[in-house]
Amino acid sequence: MEWDLPLIWAGIIALAVAMYVILDGFDLGIGILFPFARDEAERDQMMASIAPYWDGNETWLVLGGVGLLVAFPLAYSVIMPALYLPVILMLLALVFRGVAFEFRGISLTKKAWNLAFAGGSLLAAFCQGVILGGLLQGIVIEGNVFAGRTFDFATPFALLTGLGVACGYALLGATWLVMKTEGAVAERARRHAKFLLLLVLAFMAAVSLWSPIEFPRIGQRWFTLPNFFYLAPVPLVTALVAFLAWRGLRRGDDKTPFLASIGLFLLGYLGLAISAFPYLVPPNITIWEAAAAPASLIFSLVGTLILLPIILLYTGFVYWLFRGKTAEGSYH
Numbered sequence: 001m002e003w004d005l006p007l008i009w010a011g012i013i014a015l016a017v018a019m020y021v022i023l024d025g026f027d028l029g030i031g032i033l034f035p036f037a038r039d040e041a042e043r044d045q046m047m048a049s050i051a052p053y054w055d056g057n058e059t060w061l062v063l064g065g066v067g068l069l070v071a072f073p074l075a076y077s078v079i080m081p082a083l084y085l086p087v088i089l090m091l092l093a094l095v096f097r098g099v100a101f102e103f104r105g106i107s108l109t110k111k112a113w114n115l116a117f118a119g120g121s122l123l124a125a126f127c128q129g130v131i132l133g134g135l136l137q138g139i140v141i142e143g144n145v146f147a148g149r150t151f152d153f154a155t156p157f158a159l160l161t162g163l164g165v166a167c168g169y170a171l172l173g174a175t176w177l178v179m180k181t182e183g184a185v186a187e188r189a190r191r192h193a194k195f196l197l198l199l200v201l202a203f204m205a206a207v208s209l210w211s212p213i214e215f216p217r218i219g220q221r222w223f224t225l226p227n228f229f230y231l232a233p234v235p236l237v238t239a240l241v242a243f244l245a246w247r248g249l250r251r252g253d254d255k256t257p258f259l260a261s262i263g264l265f266l267l268g269y270l271g272l273a274i275s276a277f278p279y280l281v282p283p284n285i286t287i288w289e290a291a292a293a294p295a296s297l298i299f300s301l302v303g304t305l306i307l308l309p310i311i312l313l314y315t316g317f318v319y320w321l322f323r324g325k326t327a328e329g330s331y332h
Helices: 004-036 040-050 059-071 073-082 084-104 111-137 156-180 183-214 216-223 227-231 233-251 256-276 294-321
Strands: 279-281
Touching: 004 040, 004 059, 004 111, 004 156, 004 183, 004 256, 004 294, 040 156, 040 183, 059 073, 059 294, 073 084, 073 279, 084 111, 111 156, 111 256, 156 183, 156 233, 156 256, 183 216, 183 233, 183 256, 216 227, 216 256, 233 256
Parallel strands: none
Antiparallel strands: none
16 A cells, blocks of 8 residues: 555646646647737637636646645655746746736736736746756756756756747647637637647657657667557557647637647657656656655545545536637626
């Protein structure tokens, strides 16, 4: 049982991160696409499509962060100083876009709030990608303490993953608009989604090729036998899902592109998990080494297992309640 507890908690945190990336990803993507709207009426329609959901989506970010602190305090104590700058910039960006979301609707001049919303969304998305790249490339540790430099995370590889995540969120936002809006907004989003899909696939291919070359531990995981045969379905399924997204966009399908974009994110997430497992802080600290005491894991797990179904039910209810197309007009 003690051996299973860290795995259970790792699964909960992985679920929280996946839910956050999917649910908050599309509304961050809306912000990234904000400057491409034709006028304020279209921006109002874009805002209205995410108004019922956006603040609840960030619940999953809180769950993932708090879960890491409670269940894996050693990993938290190493990751935070190593990635302090992108983490704090991400949080500040989320604050700015949240304030802009609320104040834009009541302001007489919306230009500054539009800039804050778009800039905050882009910066938050980019920082999340940099955090991902910083974790994947590894953190310098001595005696279970971060021993690197402040800007160790700032590498070309982390920059690549930052741009890739930002483009991925923009793809989610564009396909969300295709599904939830009508008229000029939906048609423009469909054109953006076609371009962004190709760009996201290029970033996925670049990361997939760069990471095993740059980091031998990842290359060994994917390209040694028999792992190569076991893991080959992941890129093959990714190609199939990308084809479904493209075909849906070409045929005028509203829902398939968004669902396929989610599938691309989940497959990319699975690939990253395969590359990193069992390390929570690559390449030194495993899930079991980073775990808190069993009594602490059990105590926090009881509360989480009570609250997690409530969060899932609430999330599902909100998305069901506000299903369908978003009418034109203000979100207030």
